[in-house]
Amino acid sequence: xxxxxxxxxxxxxxxxxxxxxxxxxxxxxxxxxxxxxxxxxxxxxxxxxxxxxxxxxxxxxxxxxxxxxxxxxxxxxxxxxxxxxxxxxxxxxxxxxxxxxxxxxxxxxxxxxxxxxxxxxxxxxxxxxxxxxxxxxxxxxxxxxxxxxxxxxxxxxxxxxxxxxxxxxxxxxxxxxxxxxxxxxxxxxxxxxxxxxxxxxxxxxxxxxxxxxxxxxxxxxxxxxxxxxxxxxxxxxxxxxxx
Amino acid sequence: xxxxxxxxxxxxxxxxxxxxxxxxxxxxxxxxxxxxxxxxxxxxxxxxxxxxxxxxxxxxxxxxxxxxxxxxxxxxxxxxxxxxxxxxxxxx
Numbered sequence: 001x002x003x004x005x006x007x008x009x010x011x012x013x014x015x016x017x018x019x020x021x022x023x024x025x026x027x028x029x030x031x032x033x034x035x036x037x038x039x040x041x042x043x044x045x046x047x048x049x050x051x052x053x054x055x056x057x058x059x060x061x062x063x064x065x066x067x068x069x070x071x072x073x074x075x076x077x078x079x080x081x082x083x084x085x086x087x088x089x090x091x092x093x094x095x096x097x098x099x100x101x102x103x104x105x106x107x108x109x110x111x112x113x114x115x116x117x118x119x120x121x122x123x124x125x126x127x128x129x130x131x132x133x134x135x136x137x138x139x140x141x142x143x144x145x146x147x148x149x150x151x152x153x154x155x156x157x158x159x160x161x162x163x164x165x166x167x168x169x170x171x172x173x174x175x176x177x178x179x180x181x182x183x184x185x186x187x188x189x190x191x192x193x194x195x196x197x198x199x200x201x202x203x204x205x206x207x208x209x210x211x212x213x214x215x216x217x218x219x220x221x222x223x224x225x226x227x228x229x230x231x232x233x234x235x236x237x238x239x240x241x242x243x
Numbered sequence: 244x245x246x247x248x249x250x251x252x253x254x255x256x257x258x259x260x261x262x263x264x265x266x267x268x269x270x271x272x273x274x275x276x277x278x279x280x281x282x283x284x285x286x287x288x289x290x291x292x293x294x295x296x297x298x299x300x301x302x303x304x305x306x307x308x309x310x311x312x313x314x315x316x317x318x319x320x321x322x323x324x325x326x327x328x329x330x331x332x333x334x335x
Contacts, residue, residue, distance in 0.1 A: 002268040003275070006326050008312040011249070113317075117250050124252075124303060131304040158306030161247065169250050 011164045025152045026143065029136045032156055036129045039163045043122045046170045050115045053177050054108060061104040068097045074207050081214045090207050107180060114173045121169045128162045245301065246294050247309040248316070254298025263293060264311070275327055280320035287323075291316050 071094040078086035135155045244261065247253045256264075267290040274283045291313060301307060314323070 002265070003271045003323070003326065004264065004268050004311050004313060007249070007314050008309070010326070011247070011309075011312045117315075121250060127303040128306060131306055135306065154308065155306045157308035161308055161312075165247065165249055 011161060011168065026140050028156070029139065029152060032159070033129075033133060033136060036125075036132060036159060036163060039166060040122070040125055040129055043118060043125060043166050043170055046173055047115065047118045047122055050111060050118060050173060050177065053180070054111045054115065057104055057108050057111065057180075061101060061108065064097055064101045064104065068094055068101065071097060071207075074211060077211050078207070078214075081211070081218070083210070083214065086207055086210050093207075110176065111180075114176055118169055118173055121166045125162050125166050128159050132159045244311065245307055245309045246298060246311045246313060248291055248294060248313045250315040252303075253301035253307065253309060254294050255301055256294055256298040260293065260297055264290065267293070271323075272327070275320075275323055283320050283323060284316075284318075287314065287318065288316060 071090045075087040075090035075094070078084070078090060132155060135151075139151055139155070244256050244258055245253055246256045246264075267286065271283065271286055271290070274286060294313065314326075
């Protein structure tokens with residue numbers, strides 16, 4: 001069996017066989033319409049979920065970006081203070097933060113495409129459902145049992161196929177975001193349990209602590225020097241006075 | 244002949260293109276059997292472009308069943324393979 005016949009079969013198997021269920025075809029129309037609305041709600045919800053997921057990733061990316069900037073300025077500060085060792089640590093961390101940032105950006109781009117597809121699917125289904133509703137009312141108004149069966153059949157299979165298409169789009173989008181969420185969740189857990197250093201930790205890290213020590217010791221040195229100068233001046237004065 | 248490209252649109256494709264569709268379809272099957280992931284997506288794109296070029300877009304408010312359903316253009320080779328293993332489009 002070829003690729004196309006398989007694909008066709010899969011989509012058609014997603015189409016519910018609502019047609020035979022009701023005795024009166026008019027009931028079938030209403031029932032199917034309810035299903036369509038449900039399908040539409042589902043795809044709308046999926047789009048919203050996608051937006052939430054994207055926002056979460058964007059937030060993470062923003063934090064990593066800030067981290068990169070911070071590490072850059074830390075490296076500079078360390079070099080100014082003559083601590084090449086500290087600057088090196090900061091730059092190494094900056095490297096891995098950048099790698100992380102790139103991965104996040106790639107995932108974001110993936111979600112973006114997925115969201116566009118779902119939105120397209122949503123708009124299509126919306127139009128199809130509206131067309132179905134119009135058709136349904138016409139068929140019901142001019143109801144004639146013999147003819148109705150045929151007309152209902154084609155309208156139903158047309159819209160049901162659209163629902164099949166949309167449900168595949170939703171499934172694909174979900175399976176893509178699920179693996180993403182699992183990964184993010186696993187990292188969160190490791191951070192909470194303390195196994196993993198929080199890569200997004202915005203608190204003080206050891207580089208910062210070292211730099212602070214440096215700056216505080218240098219300000220102590222400065223003060224010391226100032227004091228010495230003062231005393232020195234004083235003693236010189238005294239010496240001079242004592243002459 | 245009504246042809247649907249998944250996650251895209253439906254096209255009304257003149258019947259004379261059925262042979263061309265079938266032959267690309269066979270090539271796709273061979274690529275999957277050979278595990279040739281490199282040539283798969285370009286070949287699929289060739290098929291989809293043929294339909295997009297020669298088919299007339301079915302108006303969006305028209306409700307019509309397709310005779311054939313074509314995969315979405317970004318289907319991965321893994322997804323295509325699982326399609327043939329009978330696992331369906333979404334691998335578990």
